[in-house]
Amino acid sequence: MEQELMRIGVSLPENLLTKFDTIIEQRGYSSRSEGIRDSIRNYITHYEWMSDVKGRRVGTITLIYDHTKRGLSSALTEIQHDYSHIIKSSVHIHLDHDNCLEVIILDGEGEEVKEVAERTMALKGVNYVKLNTALPAEKS
Incomplete structure (x- = not known):
């Protein structure tokens, strides 16, 4: 049809x-x-x-953003503080005068991992966001 x-x-x-x-x-x-x-x-x-990211997940959020956008750096910092209990580390690299690359490493409940990525995606001035998750390996 x-x-x-x-x-x-x-x-x-x-x-x-x-x-x-x-x-x-x-x-x-x-x-x-x-x-x-x-x-x-x-x-x-x-x-x-x-939408199906549930249970414990480890993962990364990779983002590229224009740090010259008014309030964007503060908004990103606020999100990271809101989820500091699942954010284990982050790497920040200056790509050029205006753009930064950040990789956020997370370990926590999948729903919260997804929330961090979605809140980040919604910000004006964020040009790229990629969430990658995995189930942590089970101990044998």
Whole structure:
């Protein structure tokens, strides 16, 4: 059964659209729409995977952000203080004058690990966030 297609409008910065168009051309998509559909499917799959992070997890959150955005560094610090009971360490690297890379290492309840990543993702000026989790190895 074929589904009805819905038309939407999306506003994007020119540099983001240019990068996206380059990728869809390299990957051989027949249209920008097909690339967007594939991207949305991947986003949904990732969201569903993140929604299932339960039980004890160890993991990392990798983020790249623009430290010149007013209030962003303070907001990131506040999040990390709110979850200091599961954050074991972090590494901070200056990529250039404006951008920083941070890797946060966590060990705790999966729901809280996910909350840290989602709160971080929601901040304006955060350009990249990737959560990776694993079940800790059981002792034998």
